[in-house]
Amino acid sequence: MNTHSSRVIVCGGGVIGACIAYYLAVRGVETIVVERTGVANASSGKSGGFLALDWCRGTPVDRLARRSFALHAELAATLKTDLGLDWGYRPIETLSIAASQPRDLRHVSRGISPEWLGQSTAVHARIGDKRTTAQLDPFQFTQCMMAAAQAYGAQLRMGTVEGVTFSSDGDRVTGVLVDGEALAADNIVIALGPWSILACNWLPLPRVYGLKGHSLILRFEPAEPYALFAELEMDDGQIETPEIVPRLDGTTYICGLSDTKPLPIDPAHVTLEPGAADRLRAMATAISPALGASKVLAEQACYRPITTDGLPLIGRVPGVGGAYVATGHSVWGMLNGPATGEAMAALIVDGQTSTVDLAPFDPQRLL
Numbered sequence: 001m002n003t004h005s006s007r008v009i010v011c012g013g014g015v016i017g018a019c020i021a022y023y024l025a026v027r028g029v030e031t032i033v034v035e036r037t038g039v040a041n042a043s044s045g046k047s048g049g050f051l052a053l054d055w056c057r058g059t060p061v062d063r064l065a066r067r068s069f070a071l072h073a074e075l076a077a078t079l080k081t082d083l084g085l086d087w088g089y090r091p092i093e094t095l096s097i098a099a100s101q102p103r104d105l106r107h108v109s110r111g112i113s114p115e116w117l118g119q120s121t122a123v124h125a126r127i128g129d130k131r132t133t134a135q136l137d138p139f140q141f142t143q144c145m146m147a148a149a150q151a152y153g154a155q156l157r158m159g160t161v162e163g164v165t166f167s168s169d170g171d172r173v174t175g176v177l178v179d180g181e182a183l184a185a186d187n188i189v190i191a192l193g194p195w196s197i198l199a200c201n202w203l204p205l206p207r208v209y210g211l212k213g214h215s216l217i218l219r220f221e222p223a224e225p226y227a228l229f230a231e232l233e234m235d236d237g238q239i240e241t242p243e244i245v246p247r248l249d250g251t252t253y254i255c256g257l258s259d260t261k262p263l264p265i266d267p268a269h270v271t272l273e274p275g276a277a278d279r280l281r282a283m284a285t286a287i288s289p290a291l292g293a294s295k296v297l298a299e300q301a302c303y304r305p306i307t308t309d310g311l312p313l314i315g316r317v318p319g320v321g322g323a324y325v326a327t328g329h330s331v332w333g334m335l336n337g338p339a340t341g342e343a344m345a346a347l348i349v350d351g352q353t354s355t356v357d358l359a360p361f362d363p364q365r366l367l
């Protein structure tokens with residue numbers, strides 16, 4: 001083991017922080033996760049939880065995604081057996097659909113026609129089957145990964161990371177500042193999602209941005225579950241592209257409505273834009289009247305972390321010993337959490353990774 005991996009502080013308790021903590025703890029590394037508002041309280045708890053094997057093909061993320069898709073199936077099986085943890089993972093078929101508020105599209109449907117879709121919805125194509133697409137409850141998954149990390153010895157500390165401490169020569173980190181107190185560590189990992197932008201003030205890191213999205217969770221369980229990727233023509237002429245994922249717990253998730261509103265410094269201050277919930281409900285109704293008429297259990301907004309080139313930042317912070325970053329996963333953070341966690345643990349403990357090539361994600365590329 002690398003002599004400097006003896007204590008690791010992971011900043012951020014989203015899916016990325018929780019997965020890193022799990023793979024470090026499994027390897028026997030003393031790990032502390034510092035989280036400001038609650039595990040999975042940001043986008044990790046409010047995302048679709050949709051997973052795809054090969055939808056990143058042709059991009060540098062492909063190998064990470066494929067490895068992670070396999071790890072999801074493995075984790076769902078092993079952590080259920082070993083620790084009794086269950087986050088509603090299941091393979092699912094996925095359809096691309098077109099829908100319209102003003103027009104009847106049913107006649108152009110191709111083959112599959114789930115009974116719960118409305119008259120103005122047409123199926124374009126099956127874009128994933130049970131070998132290539134899957135889903136989970138993202139809040140439960142993130143919470144369970146943290147619980148599993150804790151079962152293997154990791155600690156969760158509630159608090160706000162406010163800065164980083166350095167050795168006297170400034171070459172190495174010695175820990176982080178949490179609520180005004182120094183917390184010592186040999187290594188730290190910045191996994192603050194879009195709030196990783198704060199770390200640009202502490203470390204030489206490229207900027208990370210937050211892109212806002214909205215979602216509803218409805219009490220609706222379709223007889224035939226399909227994940228749906230829709231292109232929807234609204235009455236006002238706007239085209240919306242909502243995603244719909246029915247979950248194992250008898251609920252259905254719908255998201256859409258991206259927005260460039262600025263990220264609040266405190267994750268607890270993220271709120272919905274006016275009218276967003278009504279617009280999402282109208283979108284749900286246009287696709288499936290039964291879905292749109294269902295009870296709304298949650299109205300949510302959150303920010304996905306993005307970088308200027310669209311690729312995640314995963315690796316060492318250039319020029320600063322003991323500092324690492326893992327963020328910027330954009331629309332695939334739930335999918336890529338496990339392989340990111342596995343690779344970061346290997347990088348910290350072994351000094352290198354063998355499961356995925358992290359070179360395309362090196363933060364140096366954007367500095």
Ligand SMILES: Cc1cc2nc3c(=O)[nH]c(=O)nc-3n(C[C@H](O)[C@H](O)[C@H](O)COP(=O)(O)OP(=O)(O)OC[C@H]3O[C@@H](n4cnc5c(N)ncnc54)[C@H](O)[C@@H]3O)c2cc1C
Binds near residue numbers: 016332
């Ligand atoms: C609407 C929507 C739908 C999505 N659907 C999918 C999907 O279906 N599949 C998929 O793979 N991905 C999806 N994503 C993307 C995915 O949700 C994100 O990529 C992922 O959740 C990012 O995880 P994270 O751990 O990097 O960040 P976050 O979940 O944002 O976690 C960062 C954590 O850091 C904490 N924090 C912030 N500041 C501090 C501080 N100063 N000190 C301590 N803690 C702090 C926050 O409270 C938060 O818990 C979706 C995203 C959105 C917005």
